[in-house]
Amino acid sequence: MPTDVLDRELVHSGHVGCPGCGATIAMRFVLKALGEKTIMVLPACCWSVIAGPYPQSALKIPVLHAAFETGGATATGVRAALDMKGDTETTVLTWAGDGGTFDIGFQSLSGAVERDENFIYVCYDNEAYMNTGVQRSSSTPYGAWTTTTTGKDWKKLRKKNIVEALVAHRIPYAATASIAFPEDLLRKAQKAKNMKGSRFLHIYASCPTGWRIPSEMSIKIARMAVQTNIFPLYEVEEGLRYTINYRPKEYLVREYFRLQGRFKHLTEKDLDQIQQMVNEDWELLLRKAGEHV
Amino acid sequence: MKRVLEGSHAVAEAVRLAKVQVISAYPITPQTHIVEILSQYCTNGTMKAKFLRVESEHSCMAALIGAQSVGVRTFTATSGQGLALMHELLHWAAGARLPIVMAEVNRALAPGWNIWVDQTDSLAQRDTGWIQMYCEDGQEVLDSTIQAFLLAETVNLPVMIVLDAFYLSHTYEPVDVPEPEEVDRFLPPFAPKFQLDTAQPCAFGSLVGPGDYMDMRYQIALAMDDALIRFGDVEDAFAALFNRRYGPVEAIDCADAEIIFITSGTVTSTCRLALQELRAQGEKAGILKIKLFRPFPVDRIRKELQAAKKIAVIDRNFSFGASGIFAQELRAALCNTPRHPVVFGYVAGIGGRDVTPELLKEIYWLTKNSEVPQKESIWMGIQEVKYAD
Ligand SMILES: Cc1ncc(C[n+]2csc(CCOP(=O)(O)OP(=O)(O)O)c2C)c(N)n1
Numbered sequence: 001m002p003t004d005v006l007d008r009e010l011v012h013s014g015h016v017g018c019p020g021c022g023a024t025i026a027m028r029f030v031l032k033a034l035g036e037k038t039i040m041v042l043p044a045c046c047w048s049v050i051a052g053p054y055p056q057s058a059l060k061i062p063v064l065h066a067a068f069e070t071g072g073a074t075a076t077g078v079r080a081a082l083d084m085k086g087d088t089e090t091t092v093l094t095w096a097g098d099g100g101t102f103d104i105g106f107q108s109l110s111g112a113v114e115r116d117e118n119f120i121y122v123c124y125d126n127e128a129y130m131n132t133g134v135q136r137s138s139s140t141p142y143g144a145w146t147t148t149t150t151g152k153d154w155k156k157l158r159k160k161n162i163v164e165a166l167v168a169h170r171i172p173y174a175a176t177a178s179i180a181f182p183e184d185l186l187r188k189a190q191k192a193k194n195m196k197g198s199r200f201l202h203i204y205a206s207c208p209t210g211w212r213i214p215s216e217m218s219i220k221i222a223r224m225a226v227q228t229n230i231f232p233l234y235e236v237e238e239g240l241r242y243t244i245n246y247r248p249k250e251y252l253v254r255e256y257f258r259l260q261g262r263f264k265h266l267t268e269k270d271l272d273q274i275q276q277m278v279n280e281d282w283e284l285l286l287r288k289a290g291e292h293v
Numbered sequence: 294m295k296r297v298l299e300g301s302h303a304v305a306e307a308v309r310l311a312k313v314q315v316i317s318a319y320p321i322t323p324q325t326h327i328v329e330i331l332s333q334y335c336t337n338g339t340m341k342a343k344f345l346r347v348e349s350e351h352s353c354m355a356a357l358i359g360a361q362s363v364g365v366r367t368f369t370a371t372s373g374q375g376l377a378l379m380h381e382l383l384h385w386a387a388g389a390r391l392p393i394v395m396a397e398v399n400r401a402l403a404p405g406w407n408i409w410v411d412q413t414d415s416l417a418q419r420d421t422g423w424i425q426m427y428c429e430d431g432q433e434v435l436d437s438t439i440q441a442f443l444l445a446e447t448v449n450l451p452v453m454i455v456l457d458a459f460y461l462s463h464t465y466e467p468v469d470v471p472e473p474e475e476v477d478r479f480l481p482p483f484a485p486k487f488q489l490d491t492a493q494p495c496a497f498g499s500l501v502g503p504g505d506y507m508d509m510r511y512q513i514a515l516a517m518d519d520a521l522i523r524f525g526d527v528e529d530a531f532a533a534l535f536n537r538r539y540g541p542v543e544a545i546d547c548a549d550a551e552i553i554f555i556t557s558g559t560v561t562s563t564c565r566l567a568l569q570e571l572r573a574q575g576e577k578a579g580i581l582k583i584k585l586f587r588p589f590p591v592d593r594i595r596k597e598l599q600a601a602k603k604i605a606v607i608d609r610n611f612s613f614g615a616s617g618i619f620a621q622e623l624r625a626a627l628c629n630t631p632r633h634p635v636v637f638g639y640v641a642g643i644g645g646r647d648v649t650p651e652l653l654k655e656i657y658w659l660t661k662n663s664e665v666p667q668k669e670s671i672w673m674g675i676q677e678v679k680y681a682d
Pocket residue numbers: 023044045046047067068069096097098099100101126128129130131132137
């Protein structure tokens with residue numbers, strides 16, 4: 001990685017993210033890779049706040065705040081206008097949360113990707129609607145407590161697989177990444193930058209506030225999500241060619257779950273079942289990558 | 294050059310002449326003819342513009358918000374359900390001070406499905422901060438659309454050009470289509486007052502507390518007031534080149550009129566015929582056509598109506614639980630003047646029902662023969678409907 005990329009800093013230190021906020025770490029790395037010739041479309045999410053109140057801005061690139069469900073469409077317009085002005089160099093980046101991507105903004109994203117709009121869409125995934133106080137989204141994992149899945153009503157549905165949904169669009173580039181694997185994250189963001197068409201990065205971004213974990217555990221939990229196969233690191237080109245970027249050492253999901261307050265109600269039996277689900281998903285991914293034996 | 298054009302195509306020709314750079318649209322009857330032509334213009338090089346074939350009206354307006362924020366001229370068209378779906382982003386476009394221009398073909402809202410004219414869709418957007426102009430014929434549609442860009446870009450507010458479904462959108466009329474060089478003289482290329490620019494990074498639309506928010510909203514209110522003045526300037530500049538002018542309102546035979554119809558859209562044309570017949574019978578009738586609905590030209594309206602005894606407001610729309618929307622606006626405009634006409638409200642032509650000269654004359658006689666209005670709005674032509682609870 002060139003040092004000018006590593007050294008450049010497009011996030012000011014005075015942002016208002018919570019201590020240990022994974023979304024803020026993700027932003028720092030992605031902007032290092034993309035550089036200052038980037039225009040950001042920012043639909044409603046925690047980052048709408050982190051970016052700072054008027055007249056301040058925590059980011060050193062132009063930011064267009066956008067309605068919650070419009071990440072794909074607003075970027076479509078920004079790109080079109082830049083192209084009309086003859087500026088094909090500037091990168092258009094949509095930066096959205098899981099709710100803004102998996103749920104309310106899914107149509108807009110799907111439309112943009114189907115049209116192969118020339119932009120990068122980053123979904124930082126903290127697995128719930130955090131801005132509004134930890135409500136469940138379709139990215140909330142099986143087993144999780146949120147403020148709308150409380151008590152015995154903890155979420156008993158699987159997390160939507162957003163990357164596979166985009167792969168079904170034959171998107172030129174889709175990849176998962178994690179704040180705990182910065183080299184991999186930087187490489188993928190740079191790779192995306194150098195491609196054309198729709199590109200999607202799904203970044204695992206821990207949320208100490210919403211997950212009921214100590215802030216210093218943010219990176220550790222993110223690393224464990226990868227090591228347990230809960231959040232595998234992989235990339236897909238042209239919706240066909242899968243590459244798995246990290247070979248986990250088969251850690252057990254139990255460790256990951258036991259460290260987080262949002263899962264504390266789960267029984268050993270629940271965890272066994274979750275382990276089985278994770279194994280299944282991993283097998284499926286291996287098969288897609290042509291690595292199944 | 295005079296051409297025989299559909300109302301929809303009058304819009305499209307104006308958009309071509311305005312050299313719009315980004316067009317985004319989603320199909321809905323009766324808006325489709327506008328955007329089909331524009332799509333072809335973008336394909337065959339008649340226009341140097343990008344046509345974004347988005348997956349919904351909501352995304353359509355979002356895309357224009359994105360494009361306009363980069364500093365290019367933008368346009369879309371929609372109707373009924375499509376406009377309703379855009380609602381959140383209509384507030385956004387105005388709040389962000391983006392001079393987007395949209396043609397809105399008035400269509401009734403479902404259920405049941407009805408593609409015919411009804412103004413409730415656009416009037417339900419009256420508080421979004423969009424300038425609204427209701428047009429009567431193809432020429433007015435073309436001229437107003439060209440003017441809309443200049444007005445929008447002067448005050449940094451979006452403009453909605455409103456036209457009746459079918460009666461205007463699908464009706465062929467002779468329309469004088471100006472030459473591109475003439476329009477260039479009237480409408481210079483868009484020079485944005487602010488734009489997204491990596492050389493000068495700014496954040497647009499950030500979190501804003503009650504202090505600044507209220508001040509920003511007041512700025513929009515001031516811009517709307519300014520739009521009323523600038524509308525006149527734009528019309529002056531247009532008239533100097535093209536010799537046509539419409540006014541925010543048009544007063545027809547109002548000077549000595551005792552009863553004045555208040556009309557908008559194509560009902561105005563029908564009413565002109567009814568007026569001729571009433572005048573031929575010696576009736577002191579007049580028409581006040583309302584073109585500019587937002588900003589509402591209150592002072593002009595008060596002035597034109599000051600000598601009348603009664604007004605008969607024709608509403609092709611309805612606010613359930615209140616009354617026809619133009620009637621509400623007229624009452625509000627008049628109530629603080631010391632002497633003003635009695636306001637009679639009539640609901641007619643809902644969901645595309647025909648409003649005939651006979652119906653308008655019936656309204657005239659009802660108004661003339663009643664001392665005071667029996668109701669805030671009288672629904673015309675309702676005979677057999679009984680309330681079913
Ligand atoms: C149409 C609309 N509905 C609801 C909201 C309220 N809202 C703002 S941010 C947000 C949650 C965002 O969740 P996510 O996209 O996961 O991002 P996060 O806050 O977790 O970073 C919600 C529900 C809104 N702004 N607009």
